[in-house]
Amino acid sequence: MALKKFGTFITIGMAAGVALASPVHAQDDGSVAYTMEAGDTLYGLAQEYFVSEEAALRVQRFNRISNARAIPVGAVIDVPRSLLKWDPVTLRVAFFTGQVTIAQNGREQAPQRAQQVPQNSIISTGERSFISLQGEGRTAVSLPSNSRVQIRRARRYRIDQSLDVDLRVLKGRGEITAPKLRDGERFRTGTPIAVTAVRGTEFRVGYDEASALALTEVTEGLVEISADGAAVAAEAGKGVASNPSGLGEPEDLLIAPEISGRSATQTGETVAFSITPLTGATAYRTQIASDVTFTDVIDEQVSSELNIEFFDVDDGRYSVRTRAIAASGLEGFWQGEDASFRRKRVGTSVAAEPAPFADAYKFAWLPEGAGPSYTAFQMWPKDAPDTLIVDEVGLDAPGIYLSDLAPGIYSWRVATSVIDEGEVIKVWTEARDLTVSE
DSSP states (O other): OOOOOBOOSOOOOOOTTOOBOOOOOOGGGOEEEEEOOTTOOHHHHHHHHBSOTHHHHHHHHHTTBSOGGGOOTTOEEEEEGGGBOEEEOOOEEEEEESSEEEEETTEEEOOOTTOBOOTTEEEEEOTTOEEEEEOSTTOEEEEOSSOEEEEEEEEEETTTTEEEEEEEEEEEEEEEEOOOOOTTOEEEEEOSSOEEEESSOEEEEEEETTTTEEEEEEEESEEEEEETTEEEEEETTEEEEEBTTBOOOOEEOOOOOOBTTTTSOBOSSSEEEEBOOOTTEEEEEEEEESSTTSSSEEEEEEESOSEEEEOSOOSEEEEEEEEEEETTSOBOOOOSSOOEEEEOOOEEEEEEEEOSSTTEEEEEEEEESSSOOEEEEEEEETTOTTOOSEEEEEEOSSEEEEEOOOSEEEEEEEEEEEEETTEEEEEEOOOEEEEEOO
């Protein structure tokens, strides 16, 4: 059977001899509108597109059709979605890290790259854990730490190849990019409080179990948030915070705050950034990822502090971004431009102690970080920092001995140098003092 013509839900007049009253729509817009063509019958449609032949009778009753054999060409009938055959829409695991589980039919398992995630699955992330899913077109779903999302529906109906996706954020957050939809297609994301319907957009949905606070933040396009018969529209740059008492009013999302060191080489024990305070912000969500698109998020911090540190970050190239959180709980925009920083752990643990030789001191160090490295050592009188009495470079031993130092106070420091991506990176320790007595 050839692909048929479809339209939006409408009420039509019928030719003489056929009584077709206004259709009784299923709850939640639960039907698809179909335009009858020459040769179509309900029972013919049932064989190819309905779940059973008995469904043809149910469609007849649903549309109050008095004579199923006399439906004119061009008549529009509504077919409940529950009576339509469908094929699953593929959502695949693009990236994950940390403690992530996918549960279906009461069974939990760890995800695998490129794994298909079917409808009725519940995806959960633990502390410092993340997962990204990708689907047809530009469909993408990302979950940060401590989140739980259910894929309630992910299908295409065979009768018109229309998309029908329904996600539920049960805890934490989901960041969603929805595909461009045709008439009759649905892409919805909800919480226990409200449902967000979209038509080709980028948005975020969050739910806090403790406070029963539902959040919707729109970064592109337009969404409609509904609950208990009420609805409110939110355009790009707006957010809505709702609770069991009702939907909130749209408010402006906060702009992206400034964050220092987004492109700097990070050589310290931790990866650290500084956020410039933003008016209206009570906290900040900062993420680092191994790619510039933030599909591969590896860690995040949500804090009211302006100095952010990440621990146990391996050497490599990363991206960082931050967004501000308002008093309402709504989160604002990320930085618009891409930036990456290099992580190369370079450093030295140092110590000075008397040597086993007469009138000598031992200066020892232990390079930190991966890969070959070279050490430099400098010493000067504390009150004459421009007068180096020792300036050694290219040392590959773990220490140096100095003797015959005149009484006085000296300052000294050690540098570790590594070659990374064709560039020499040198990191000096803080200067330390040594007192040589009479």
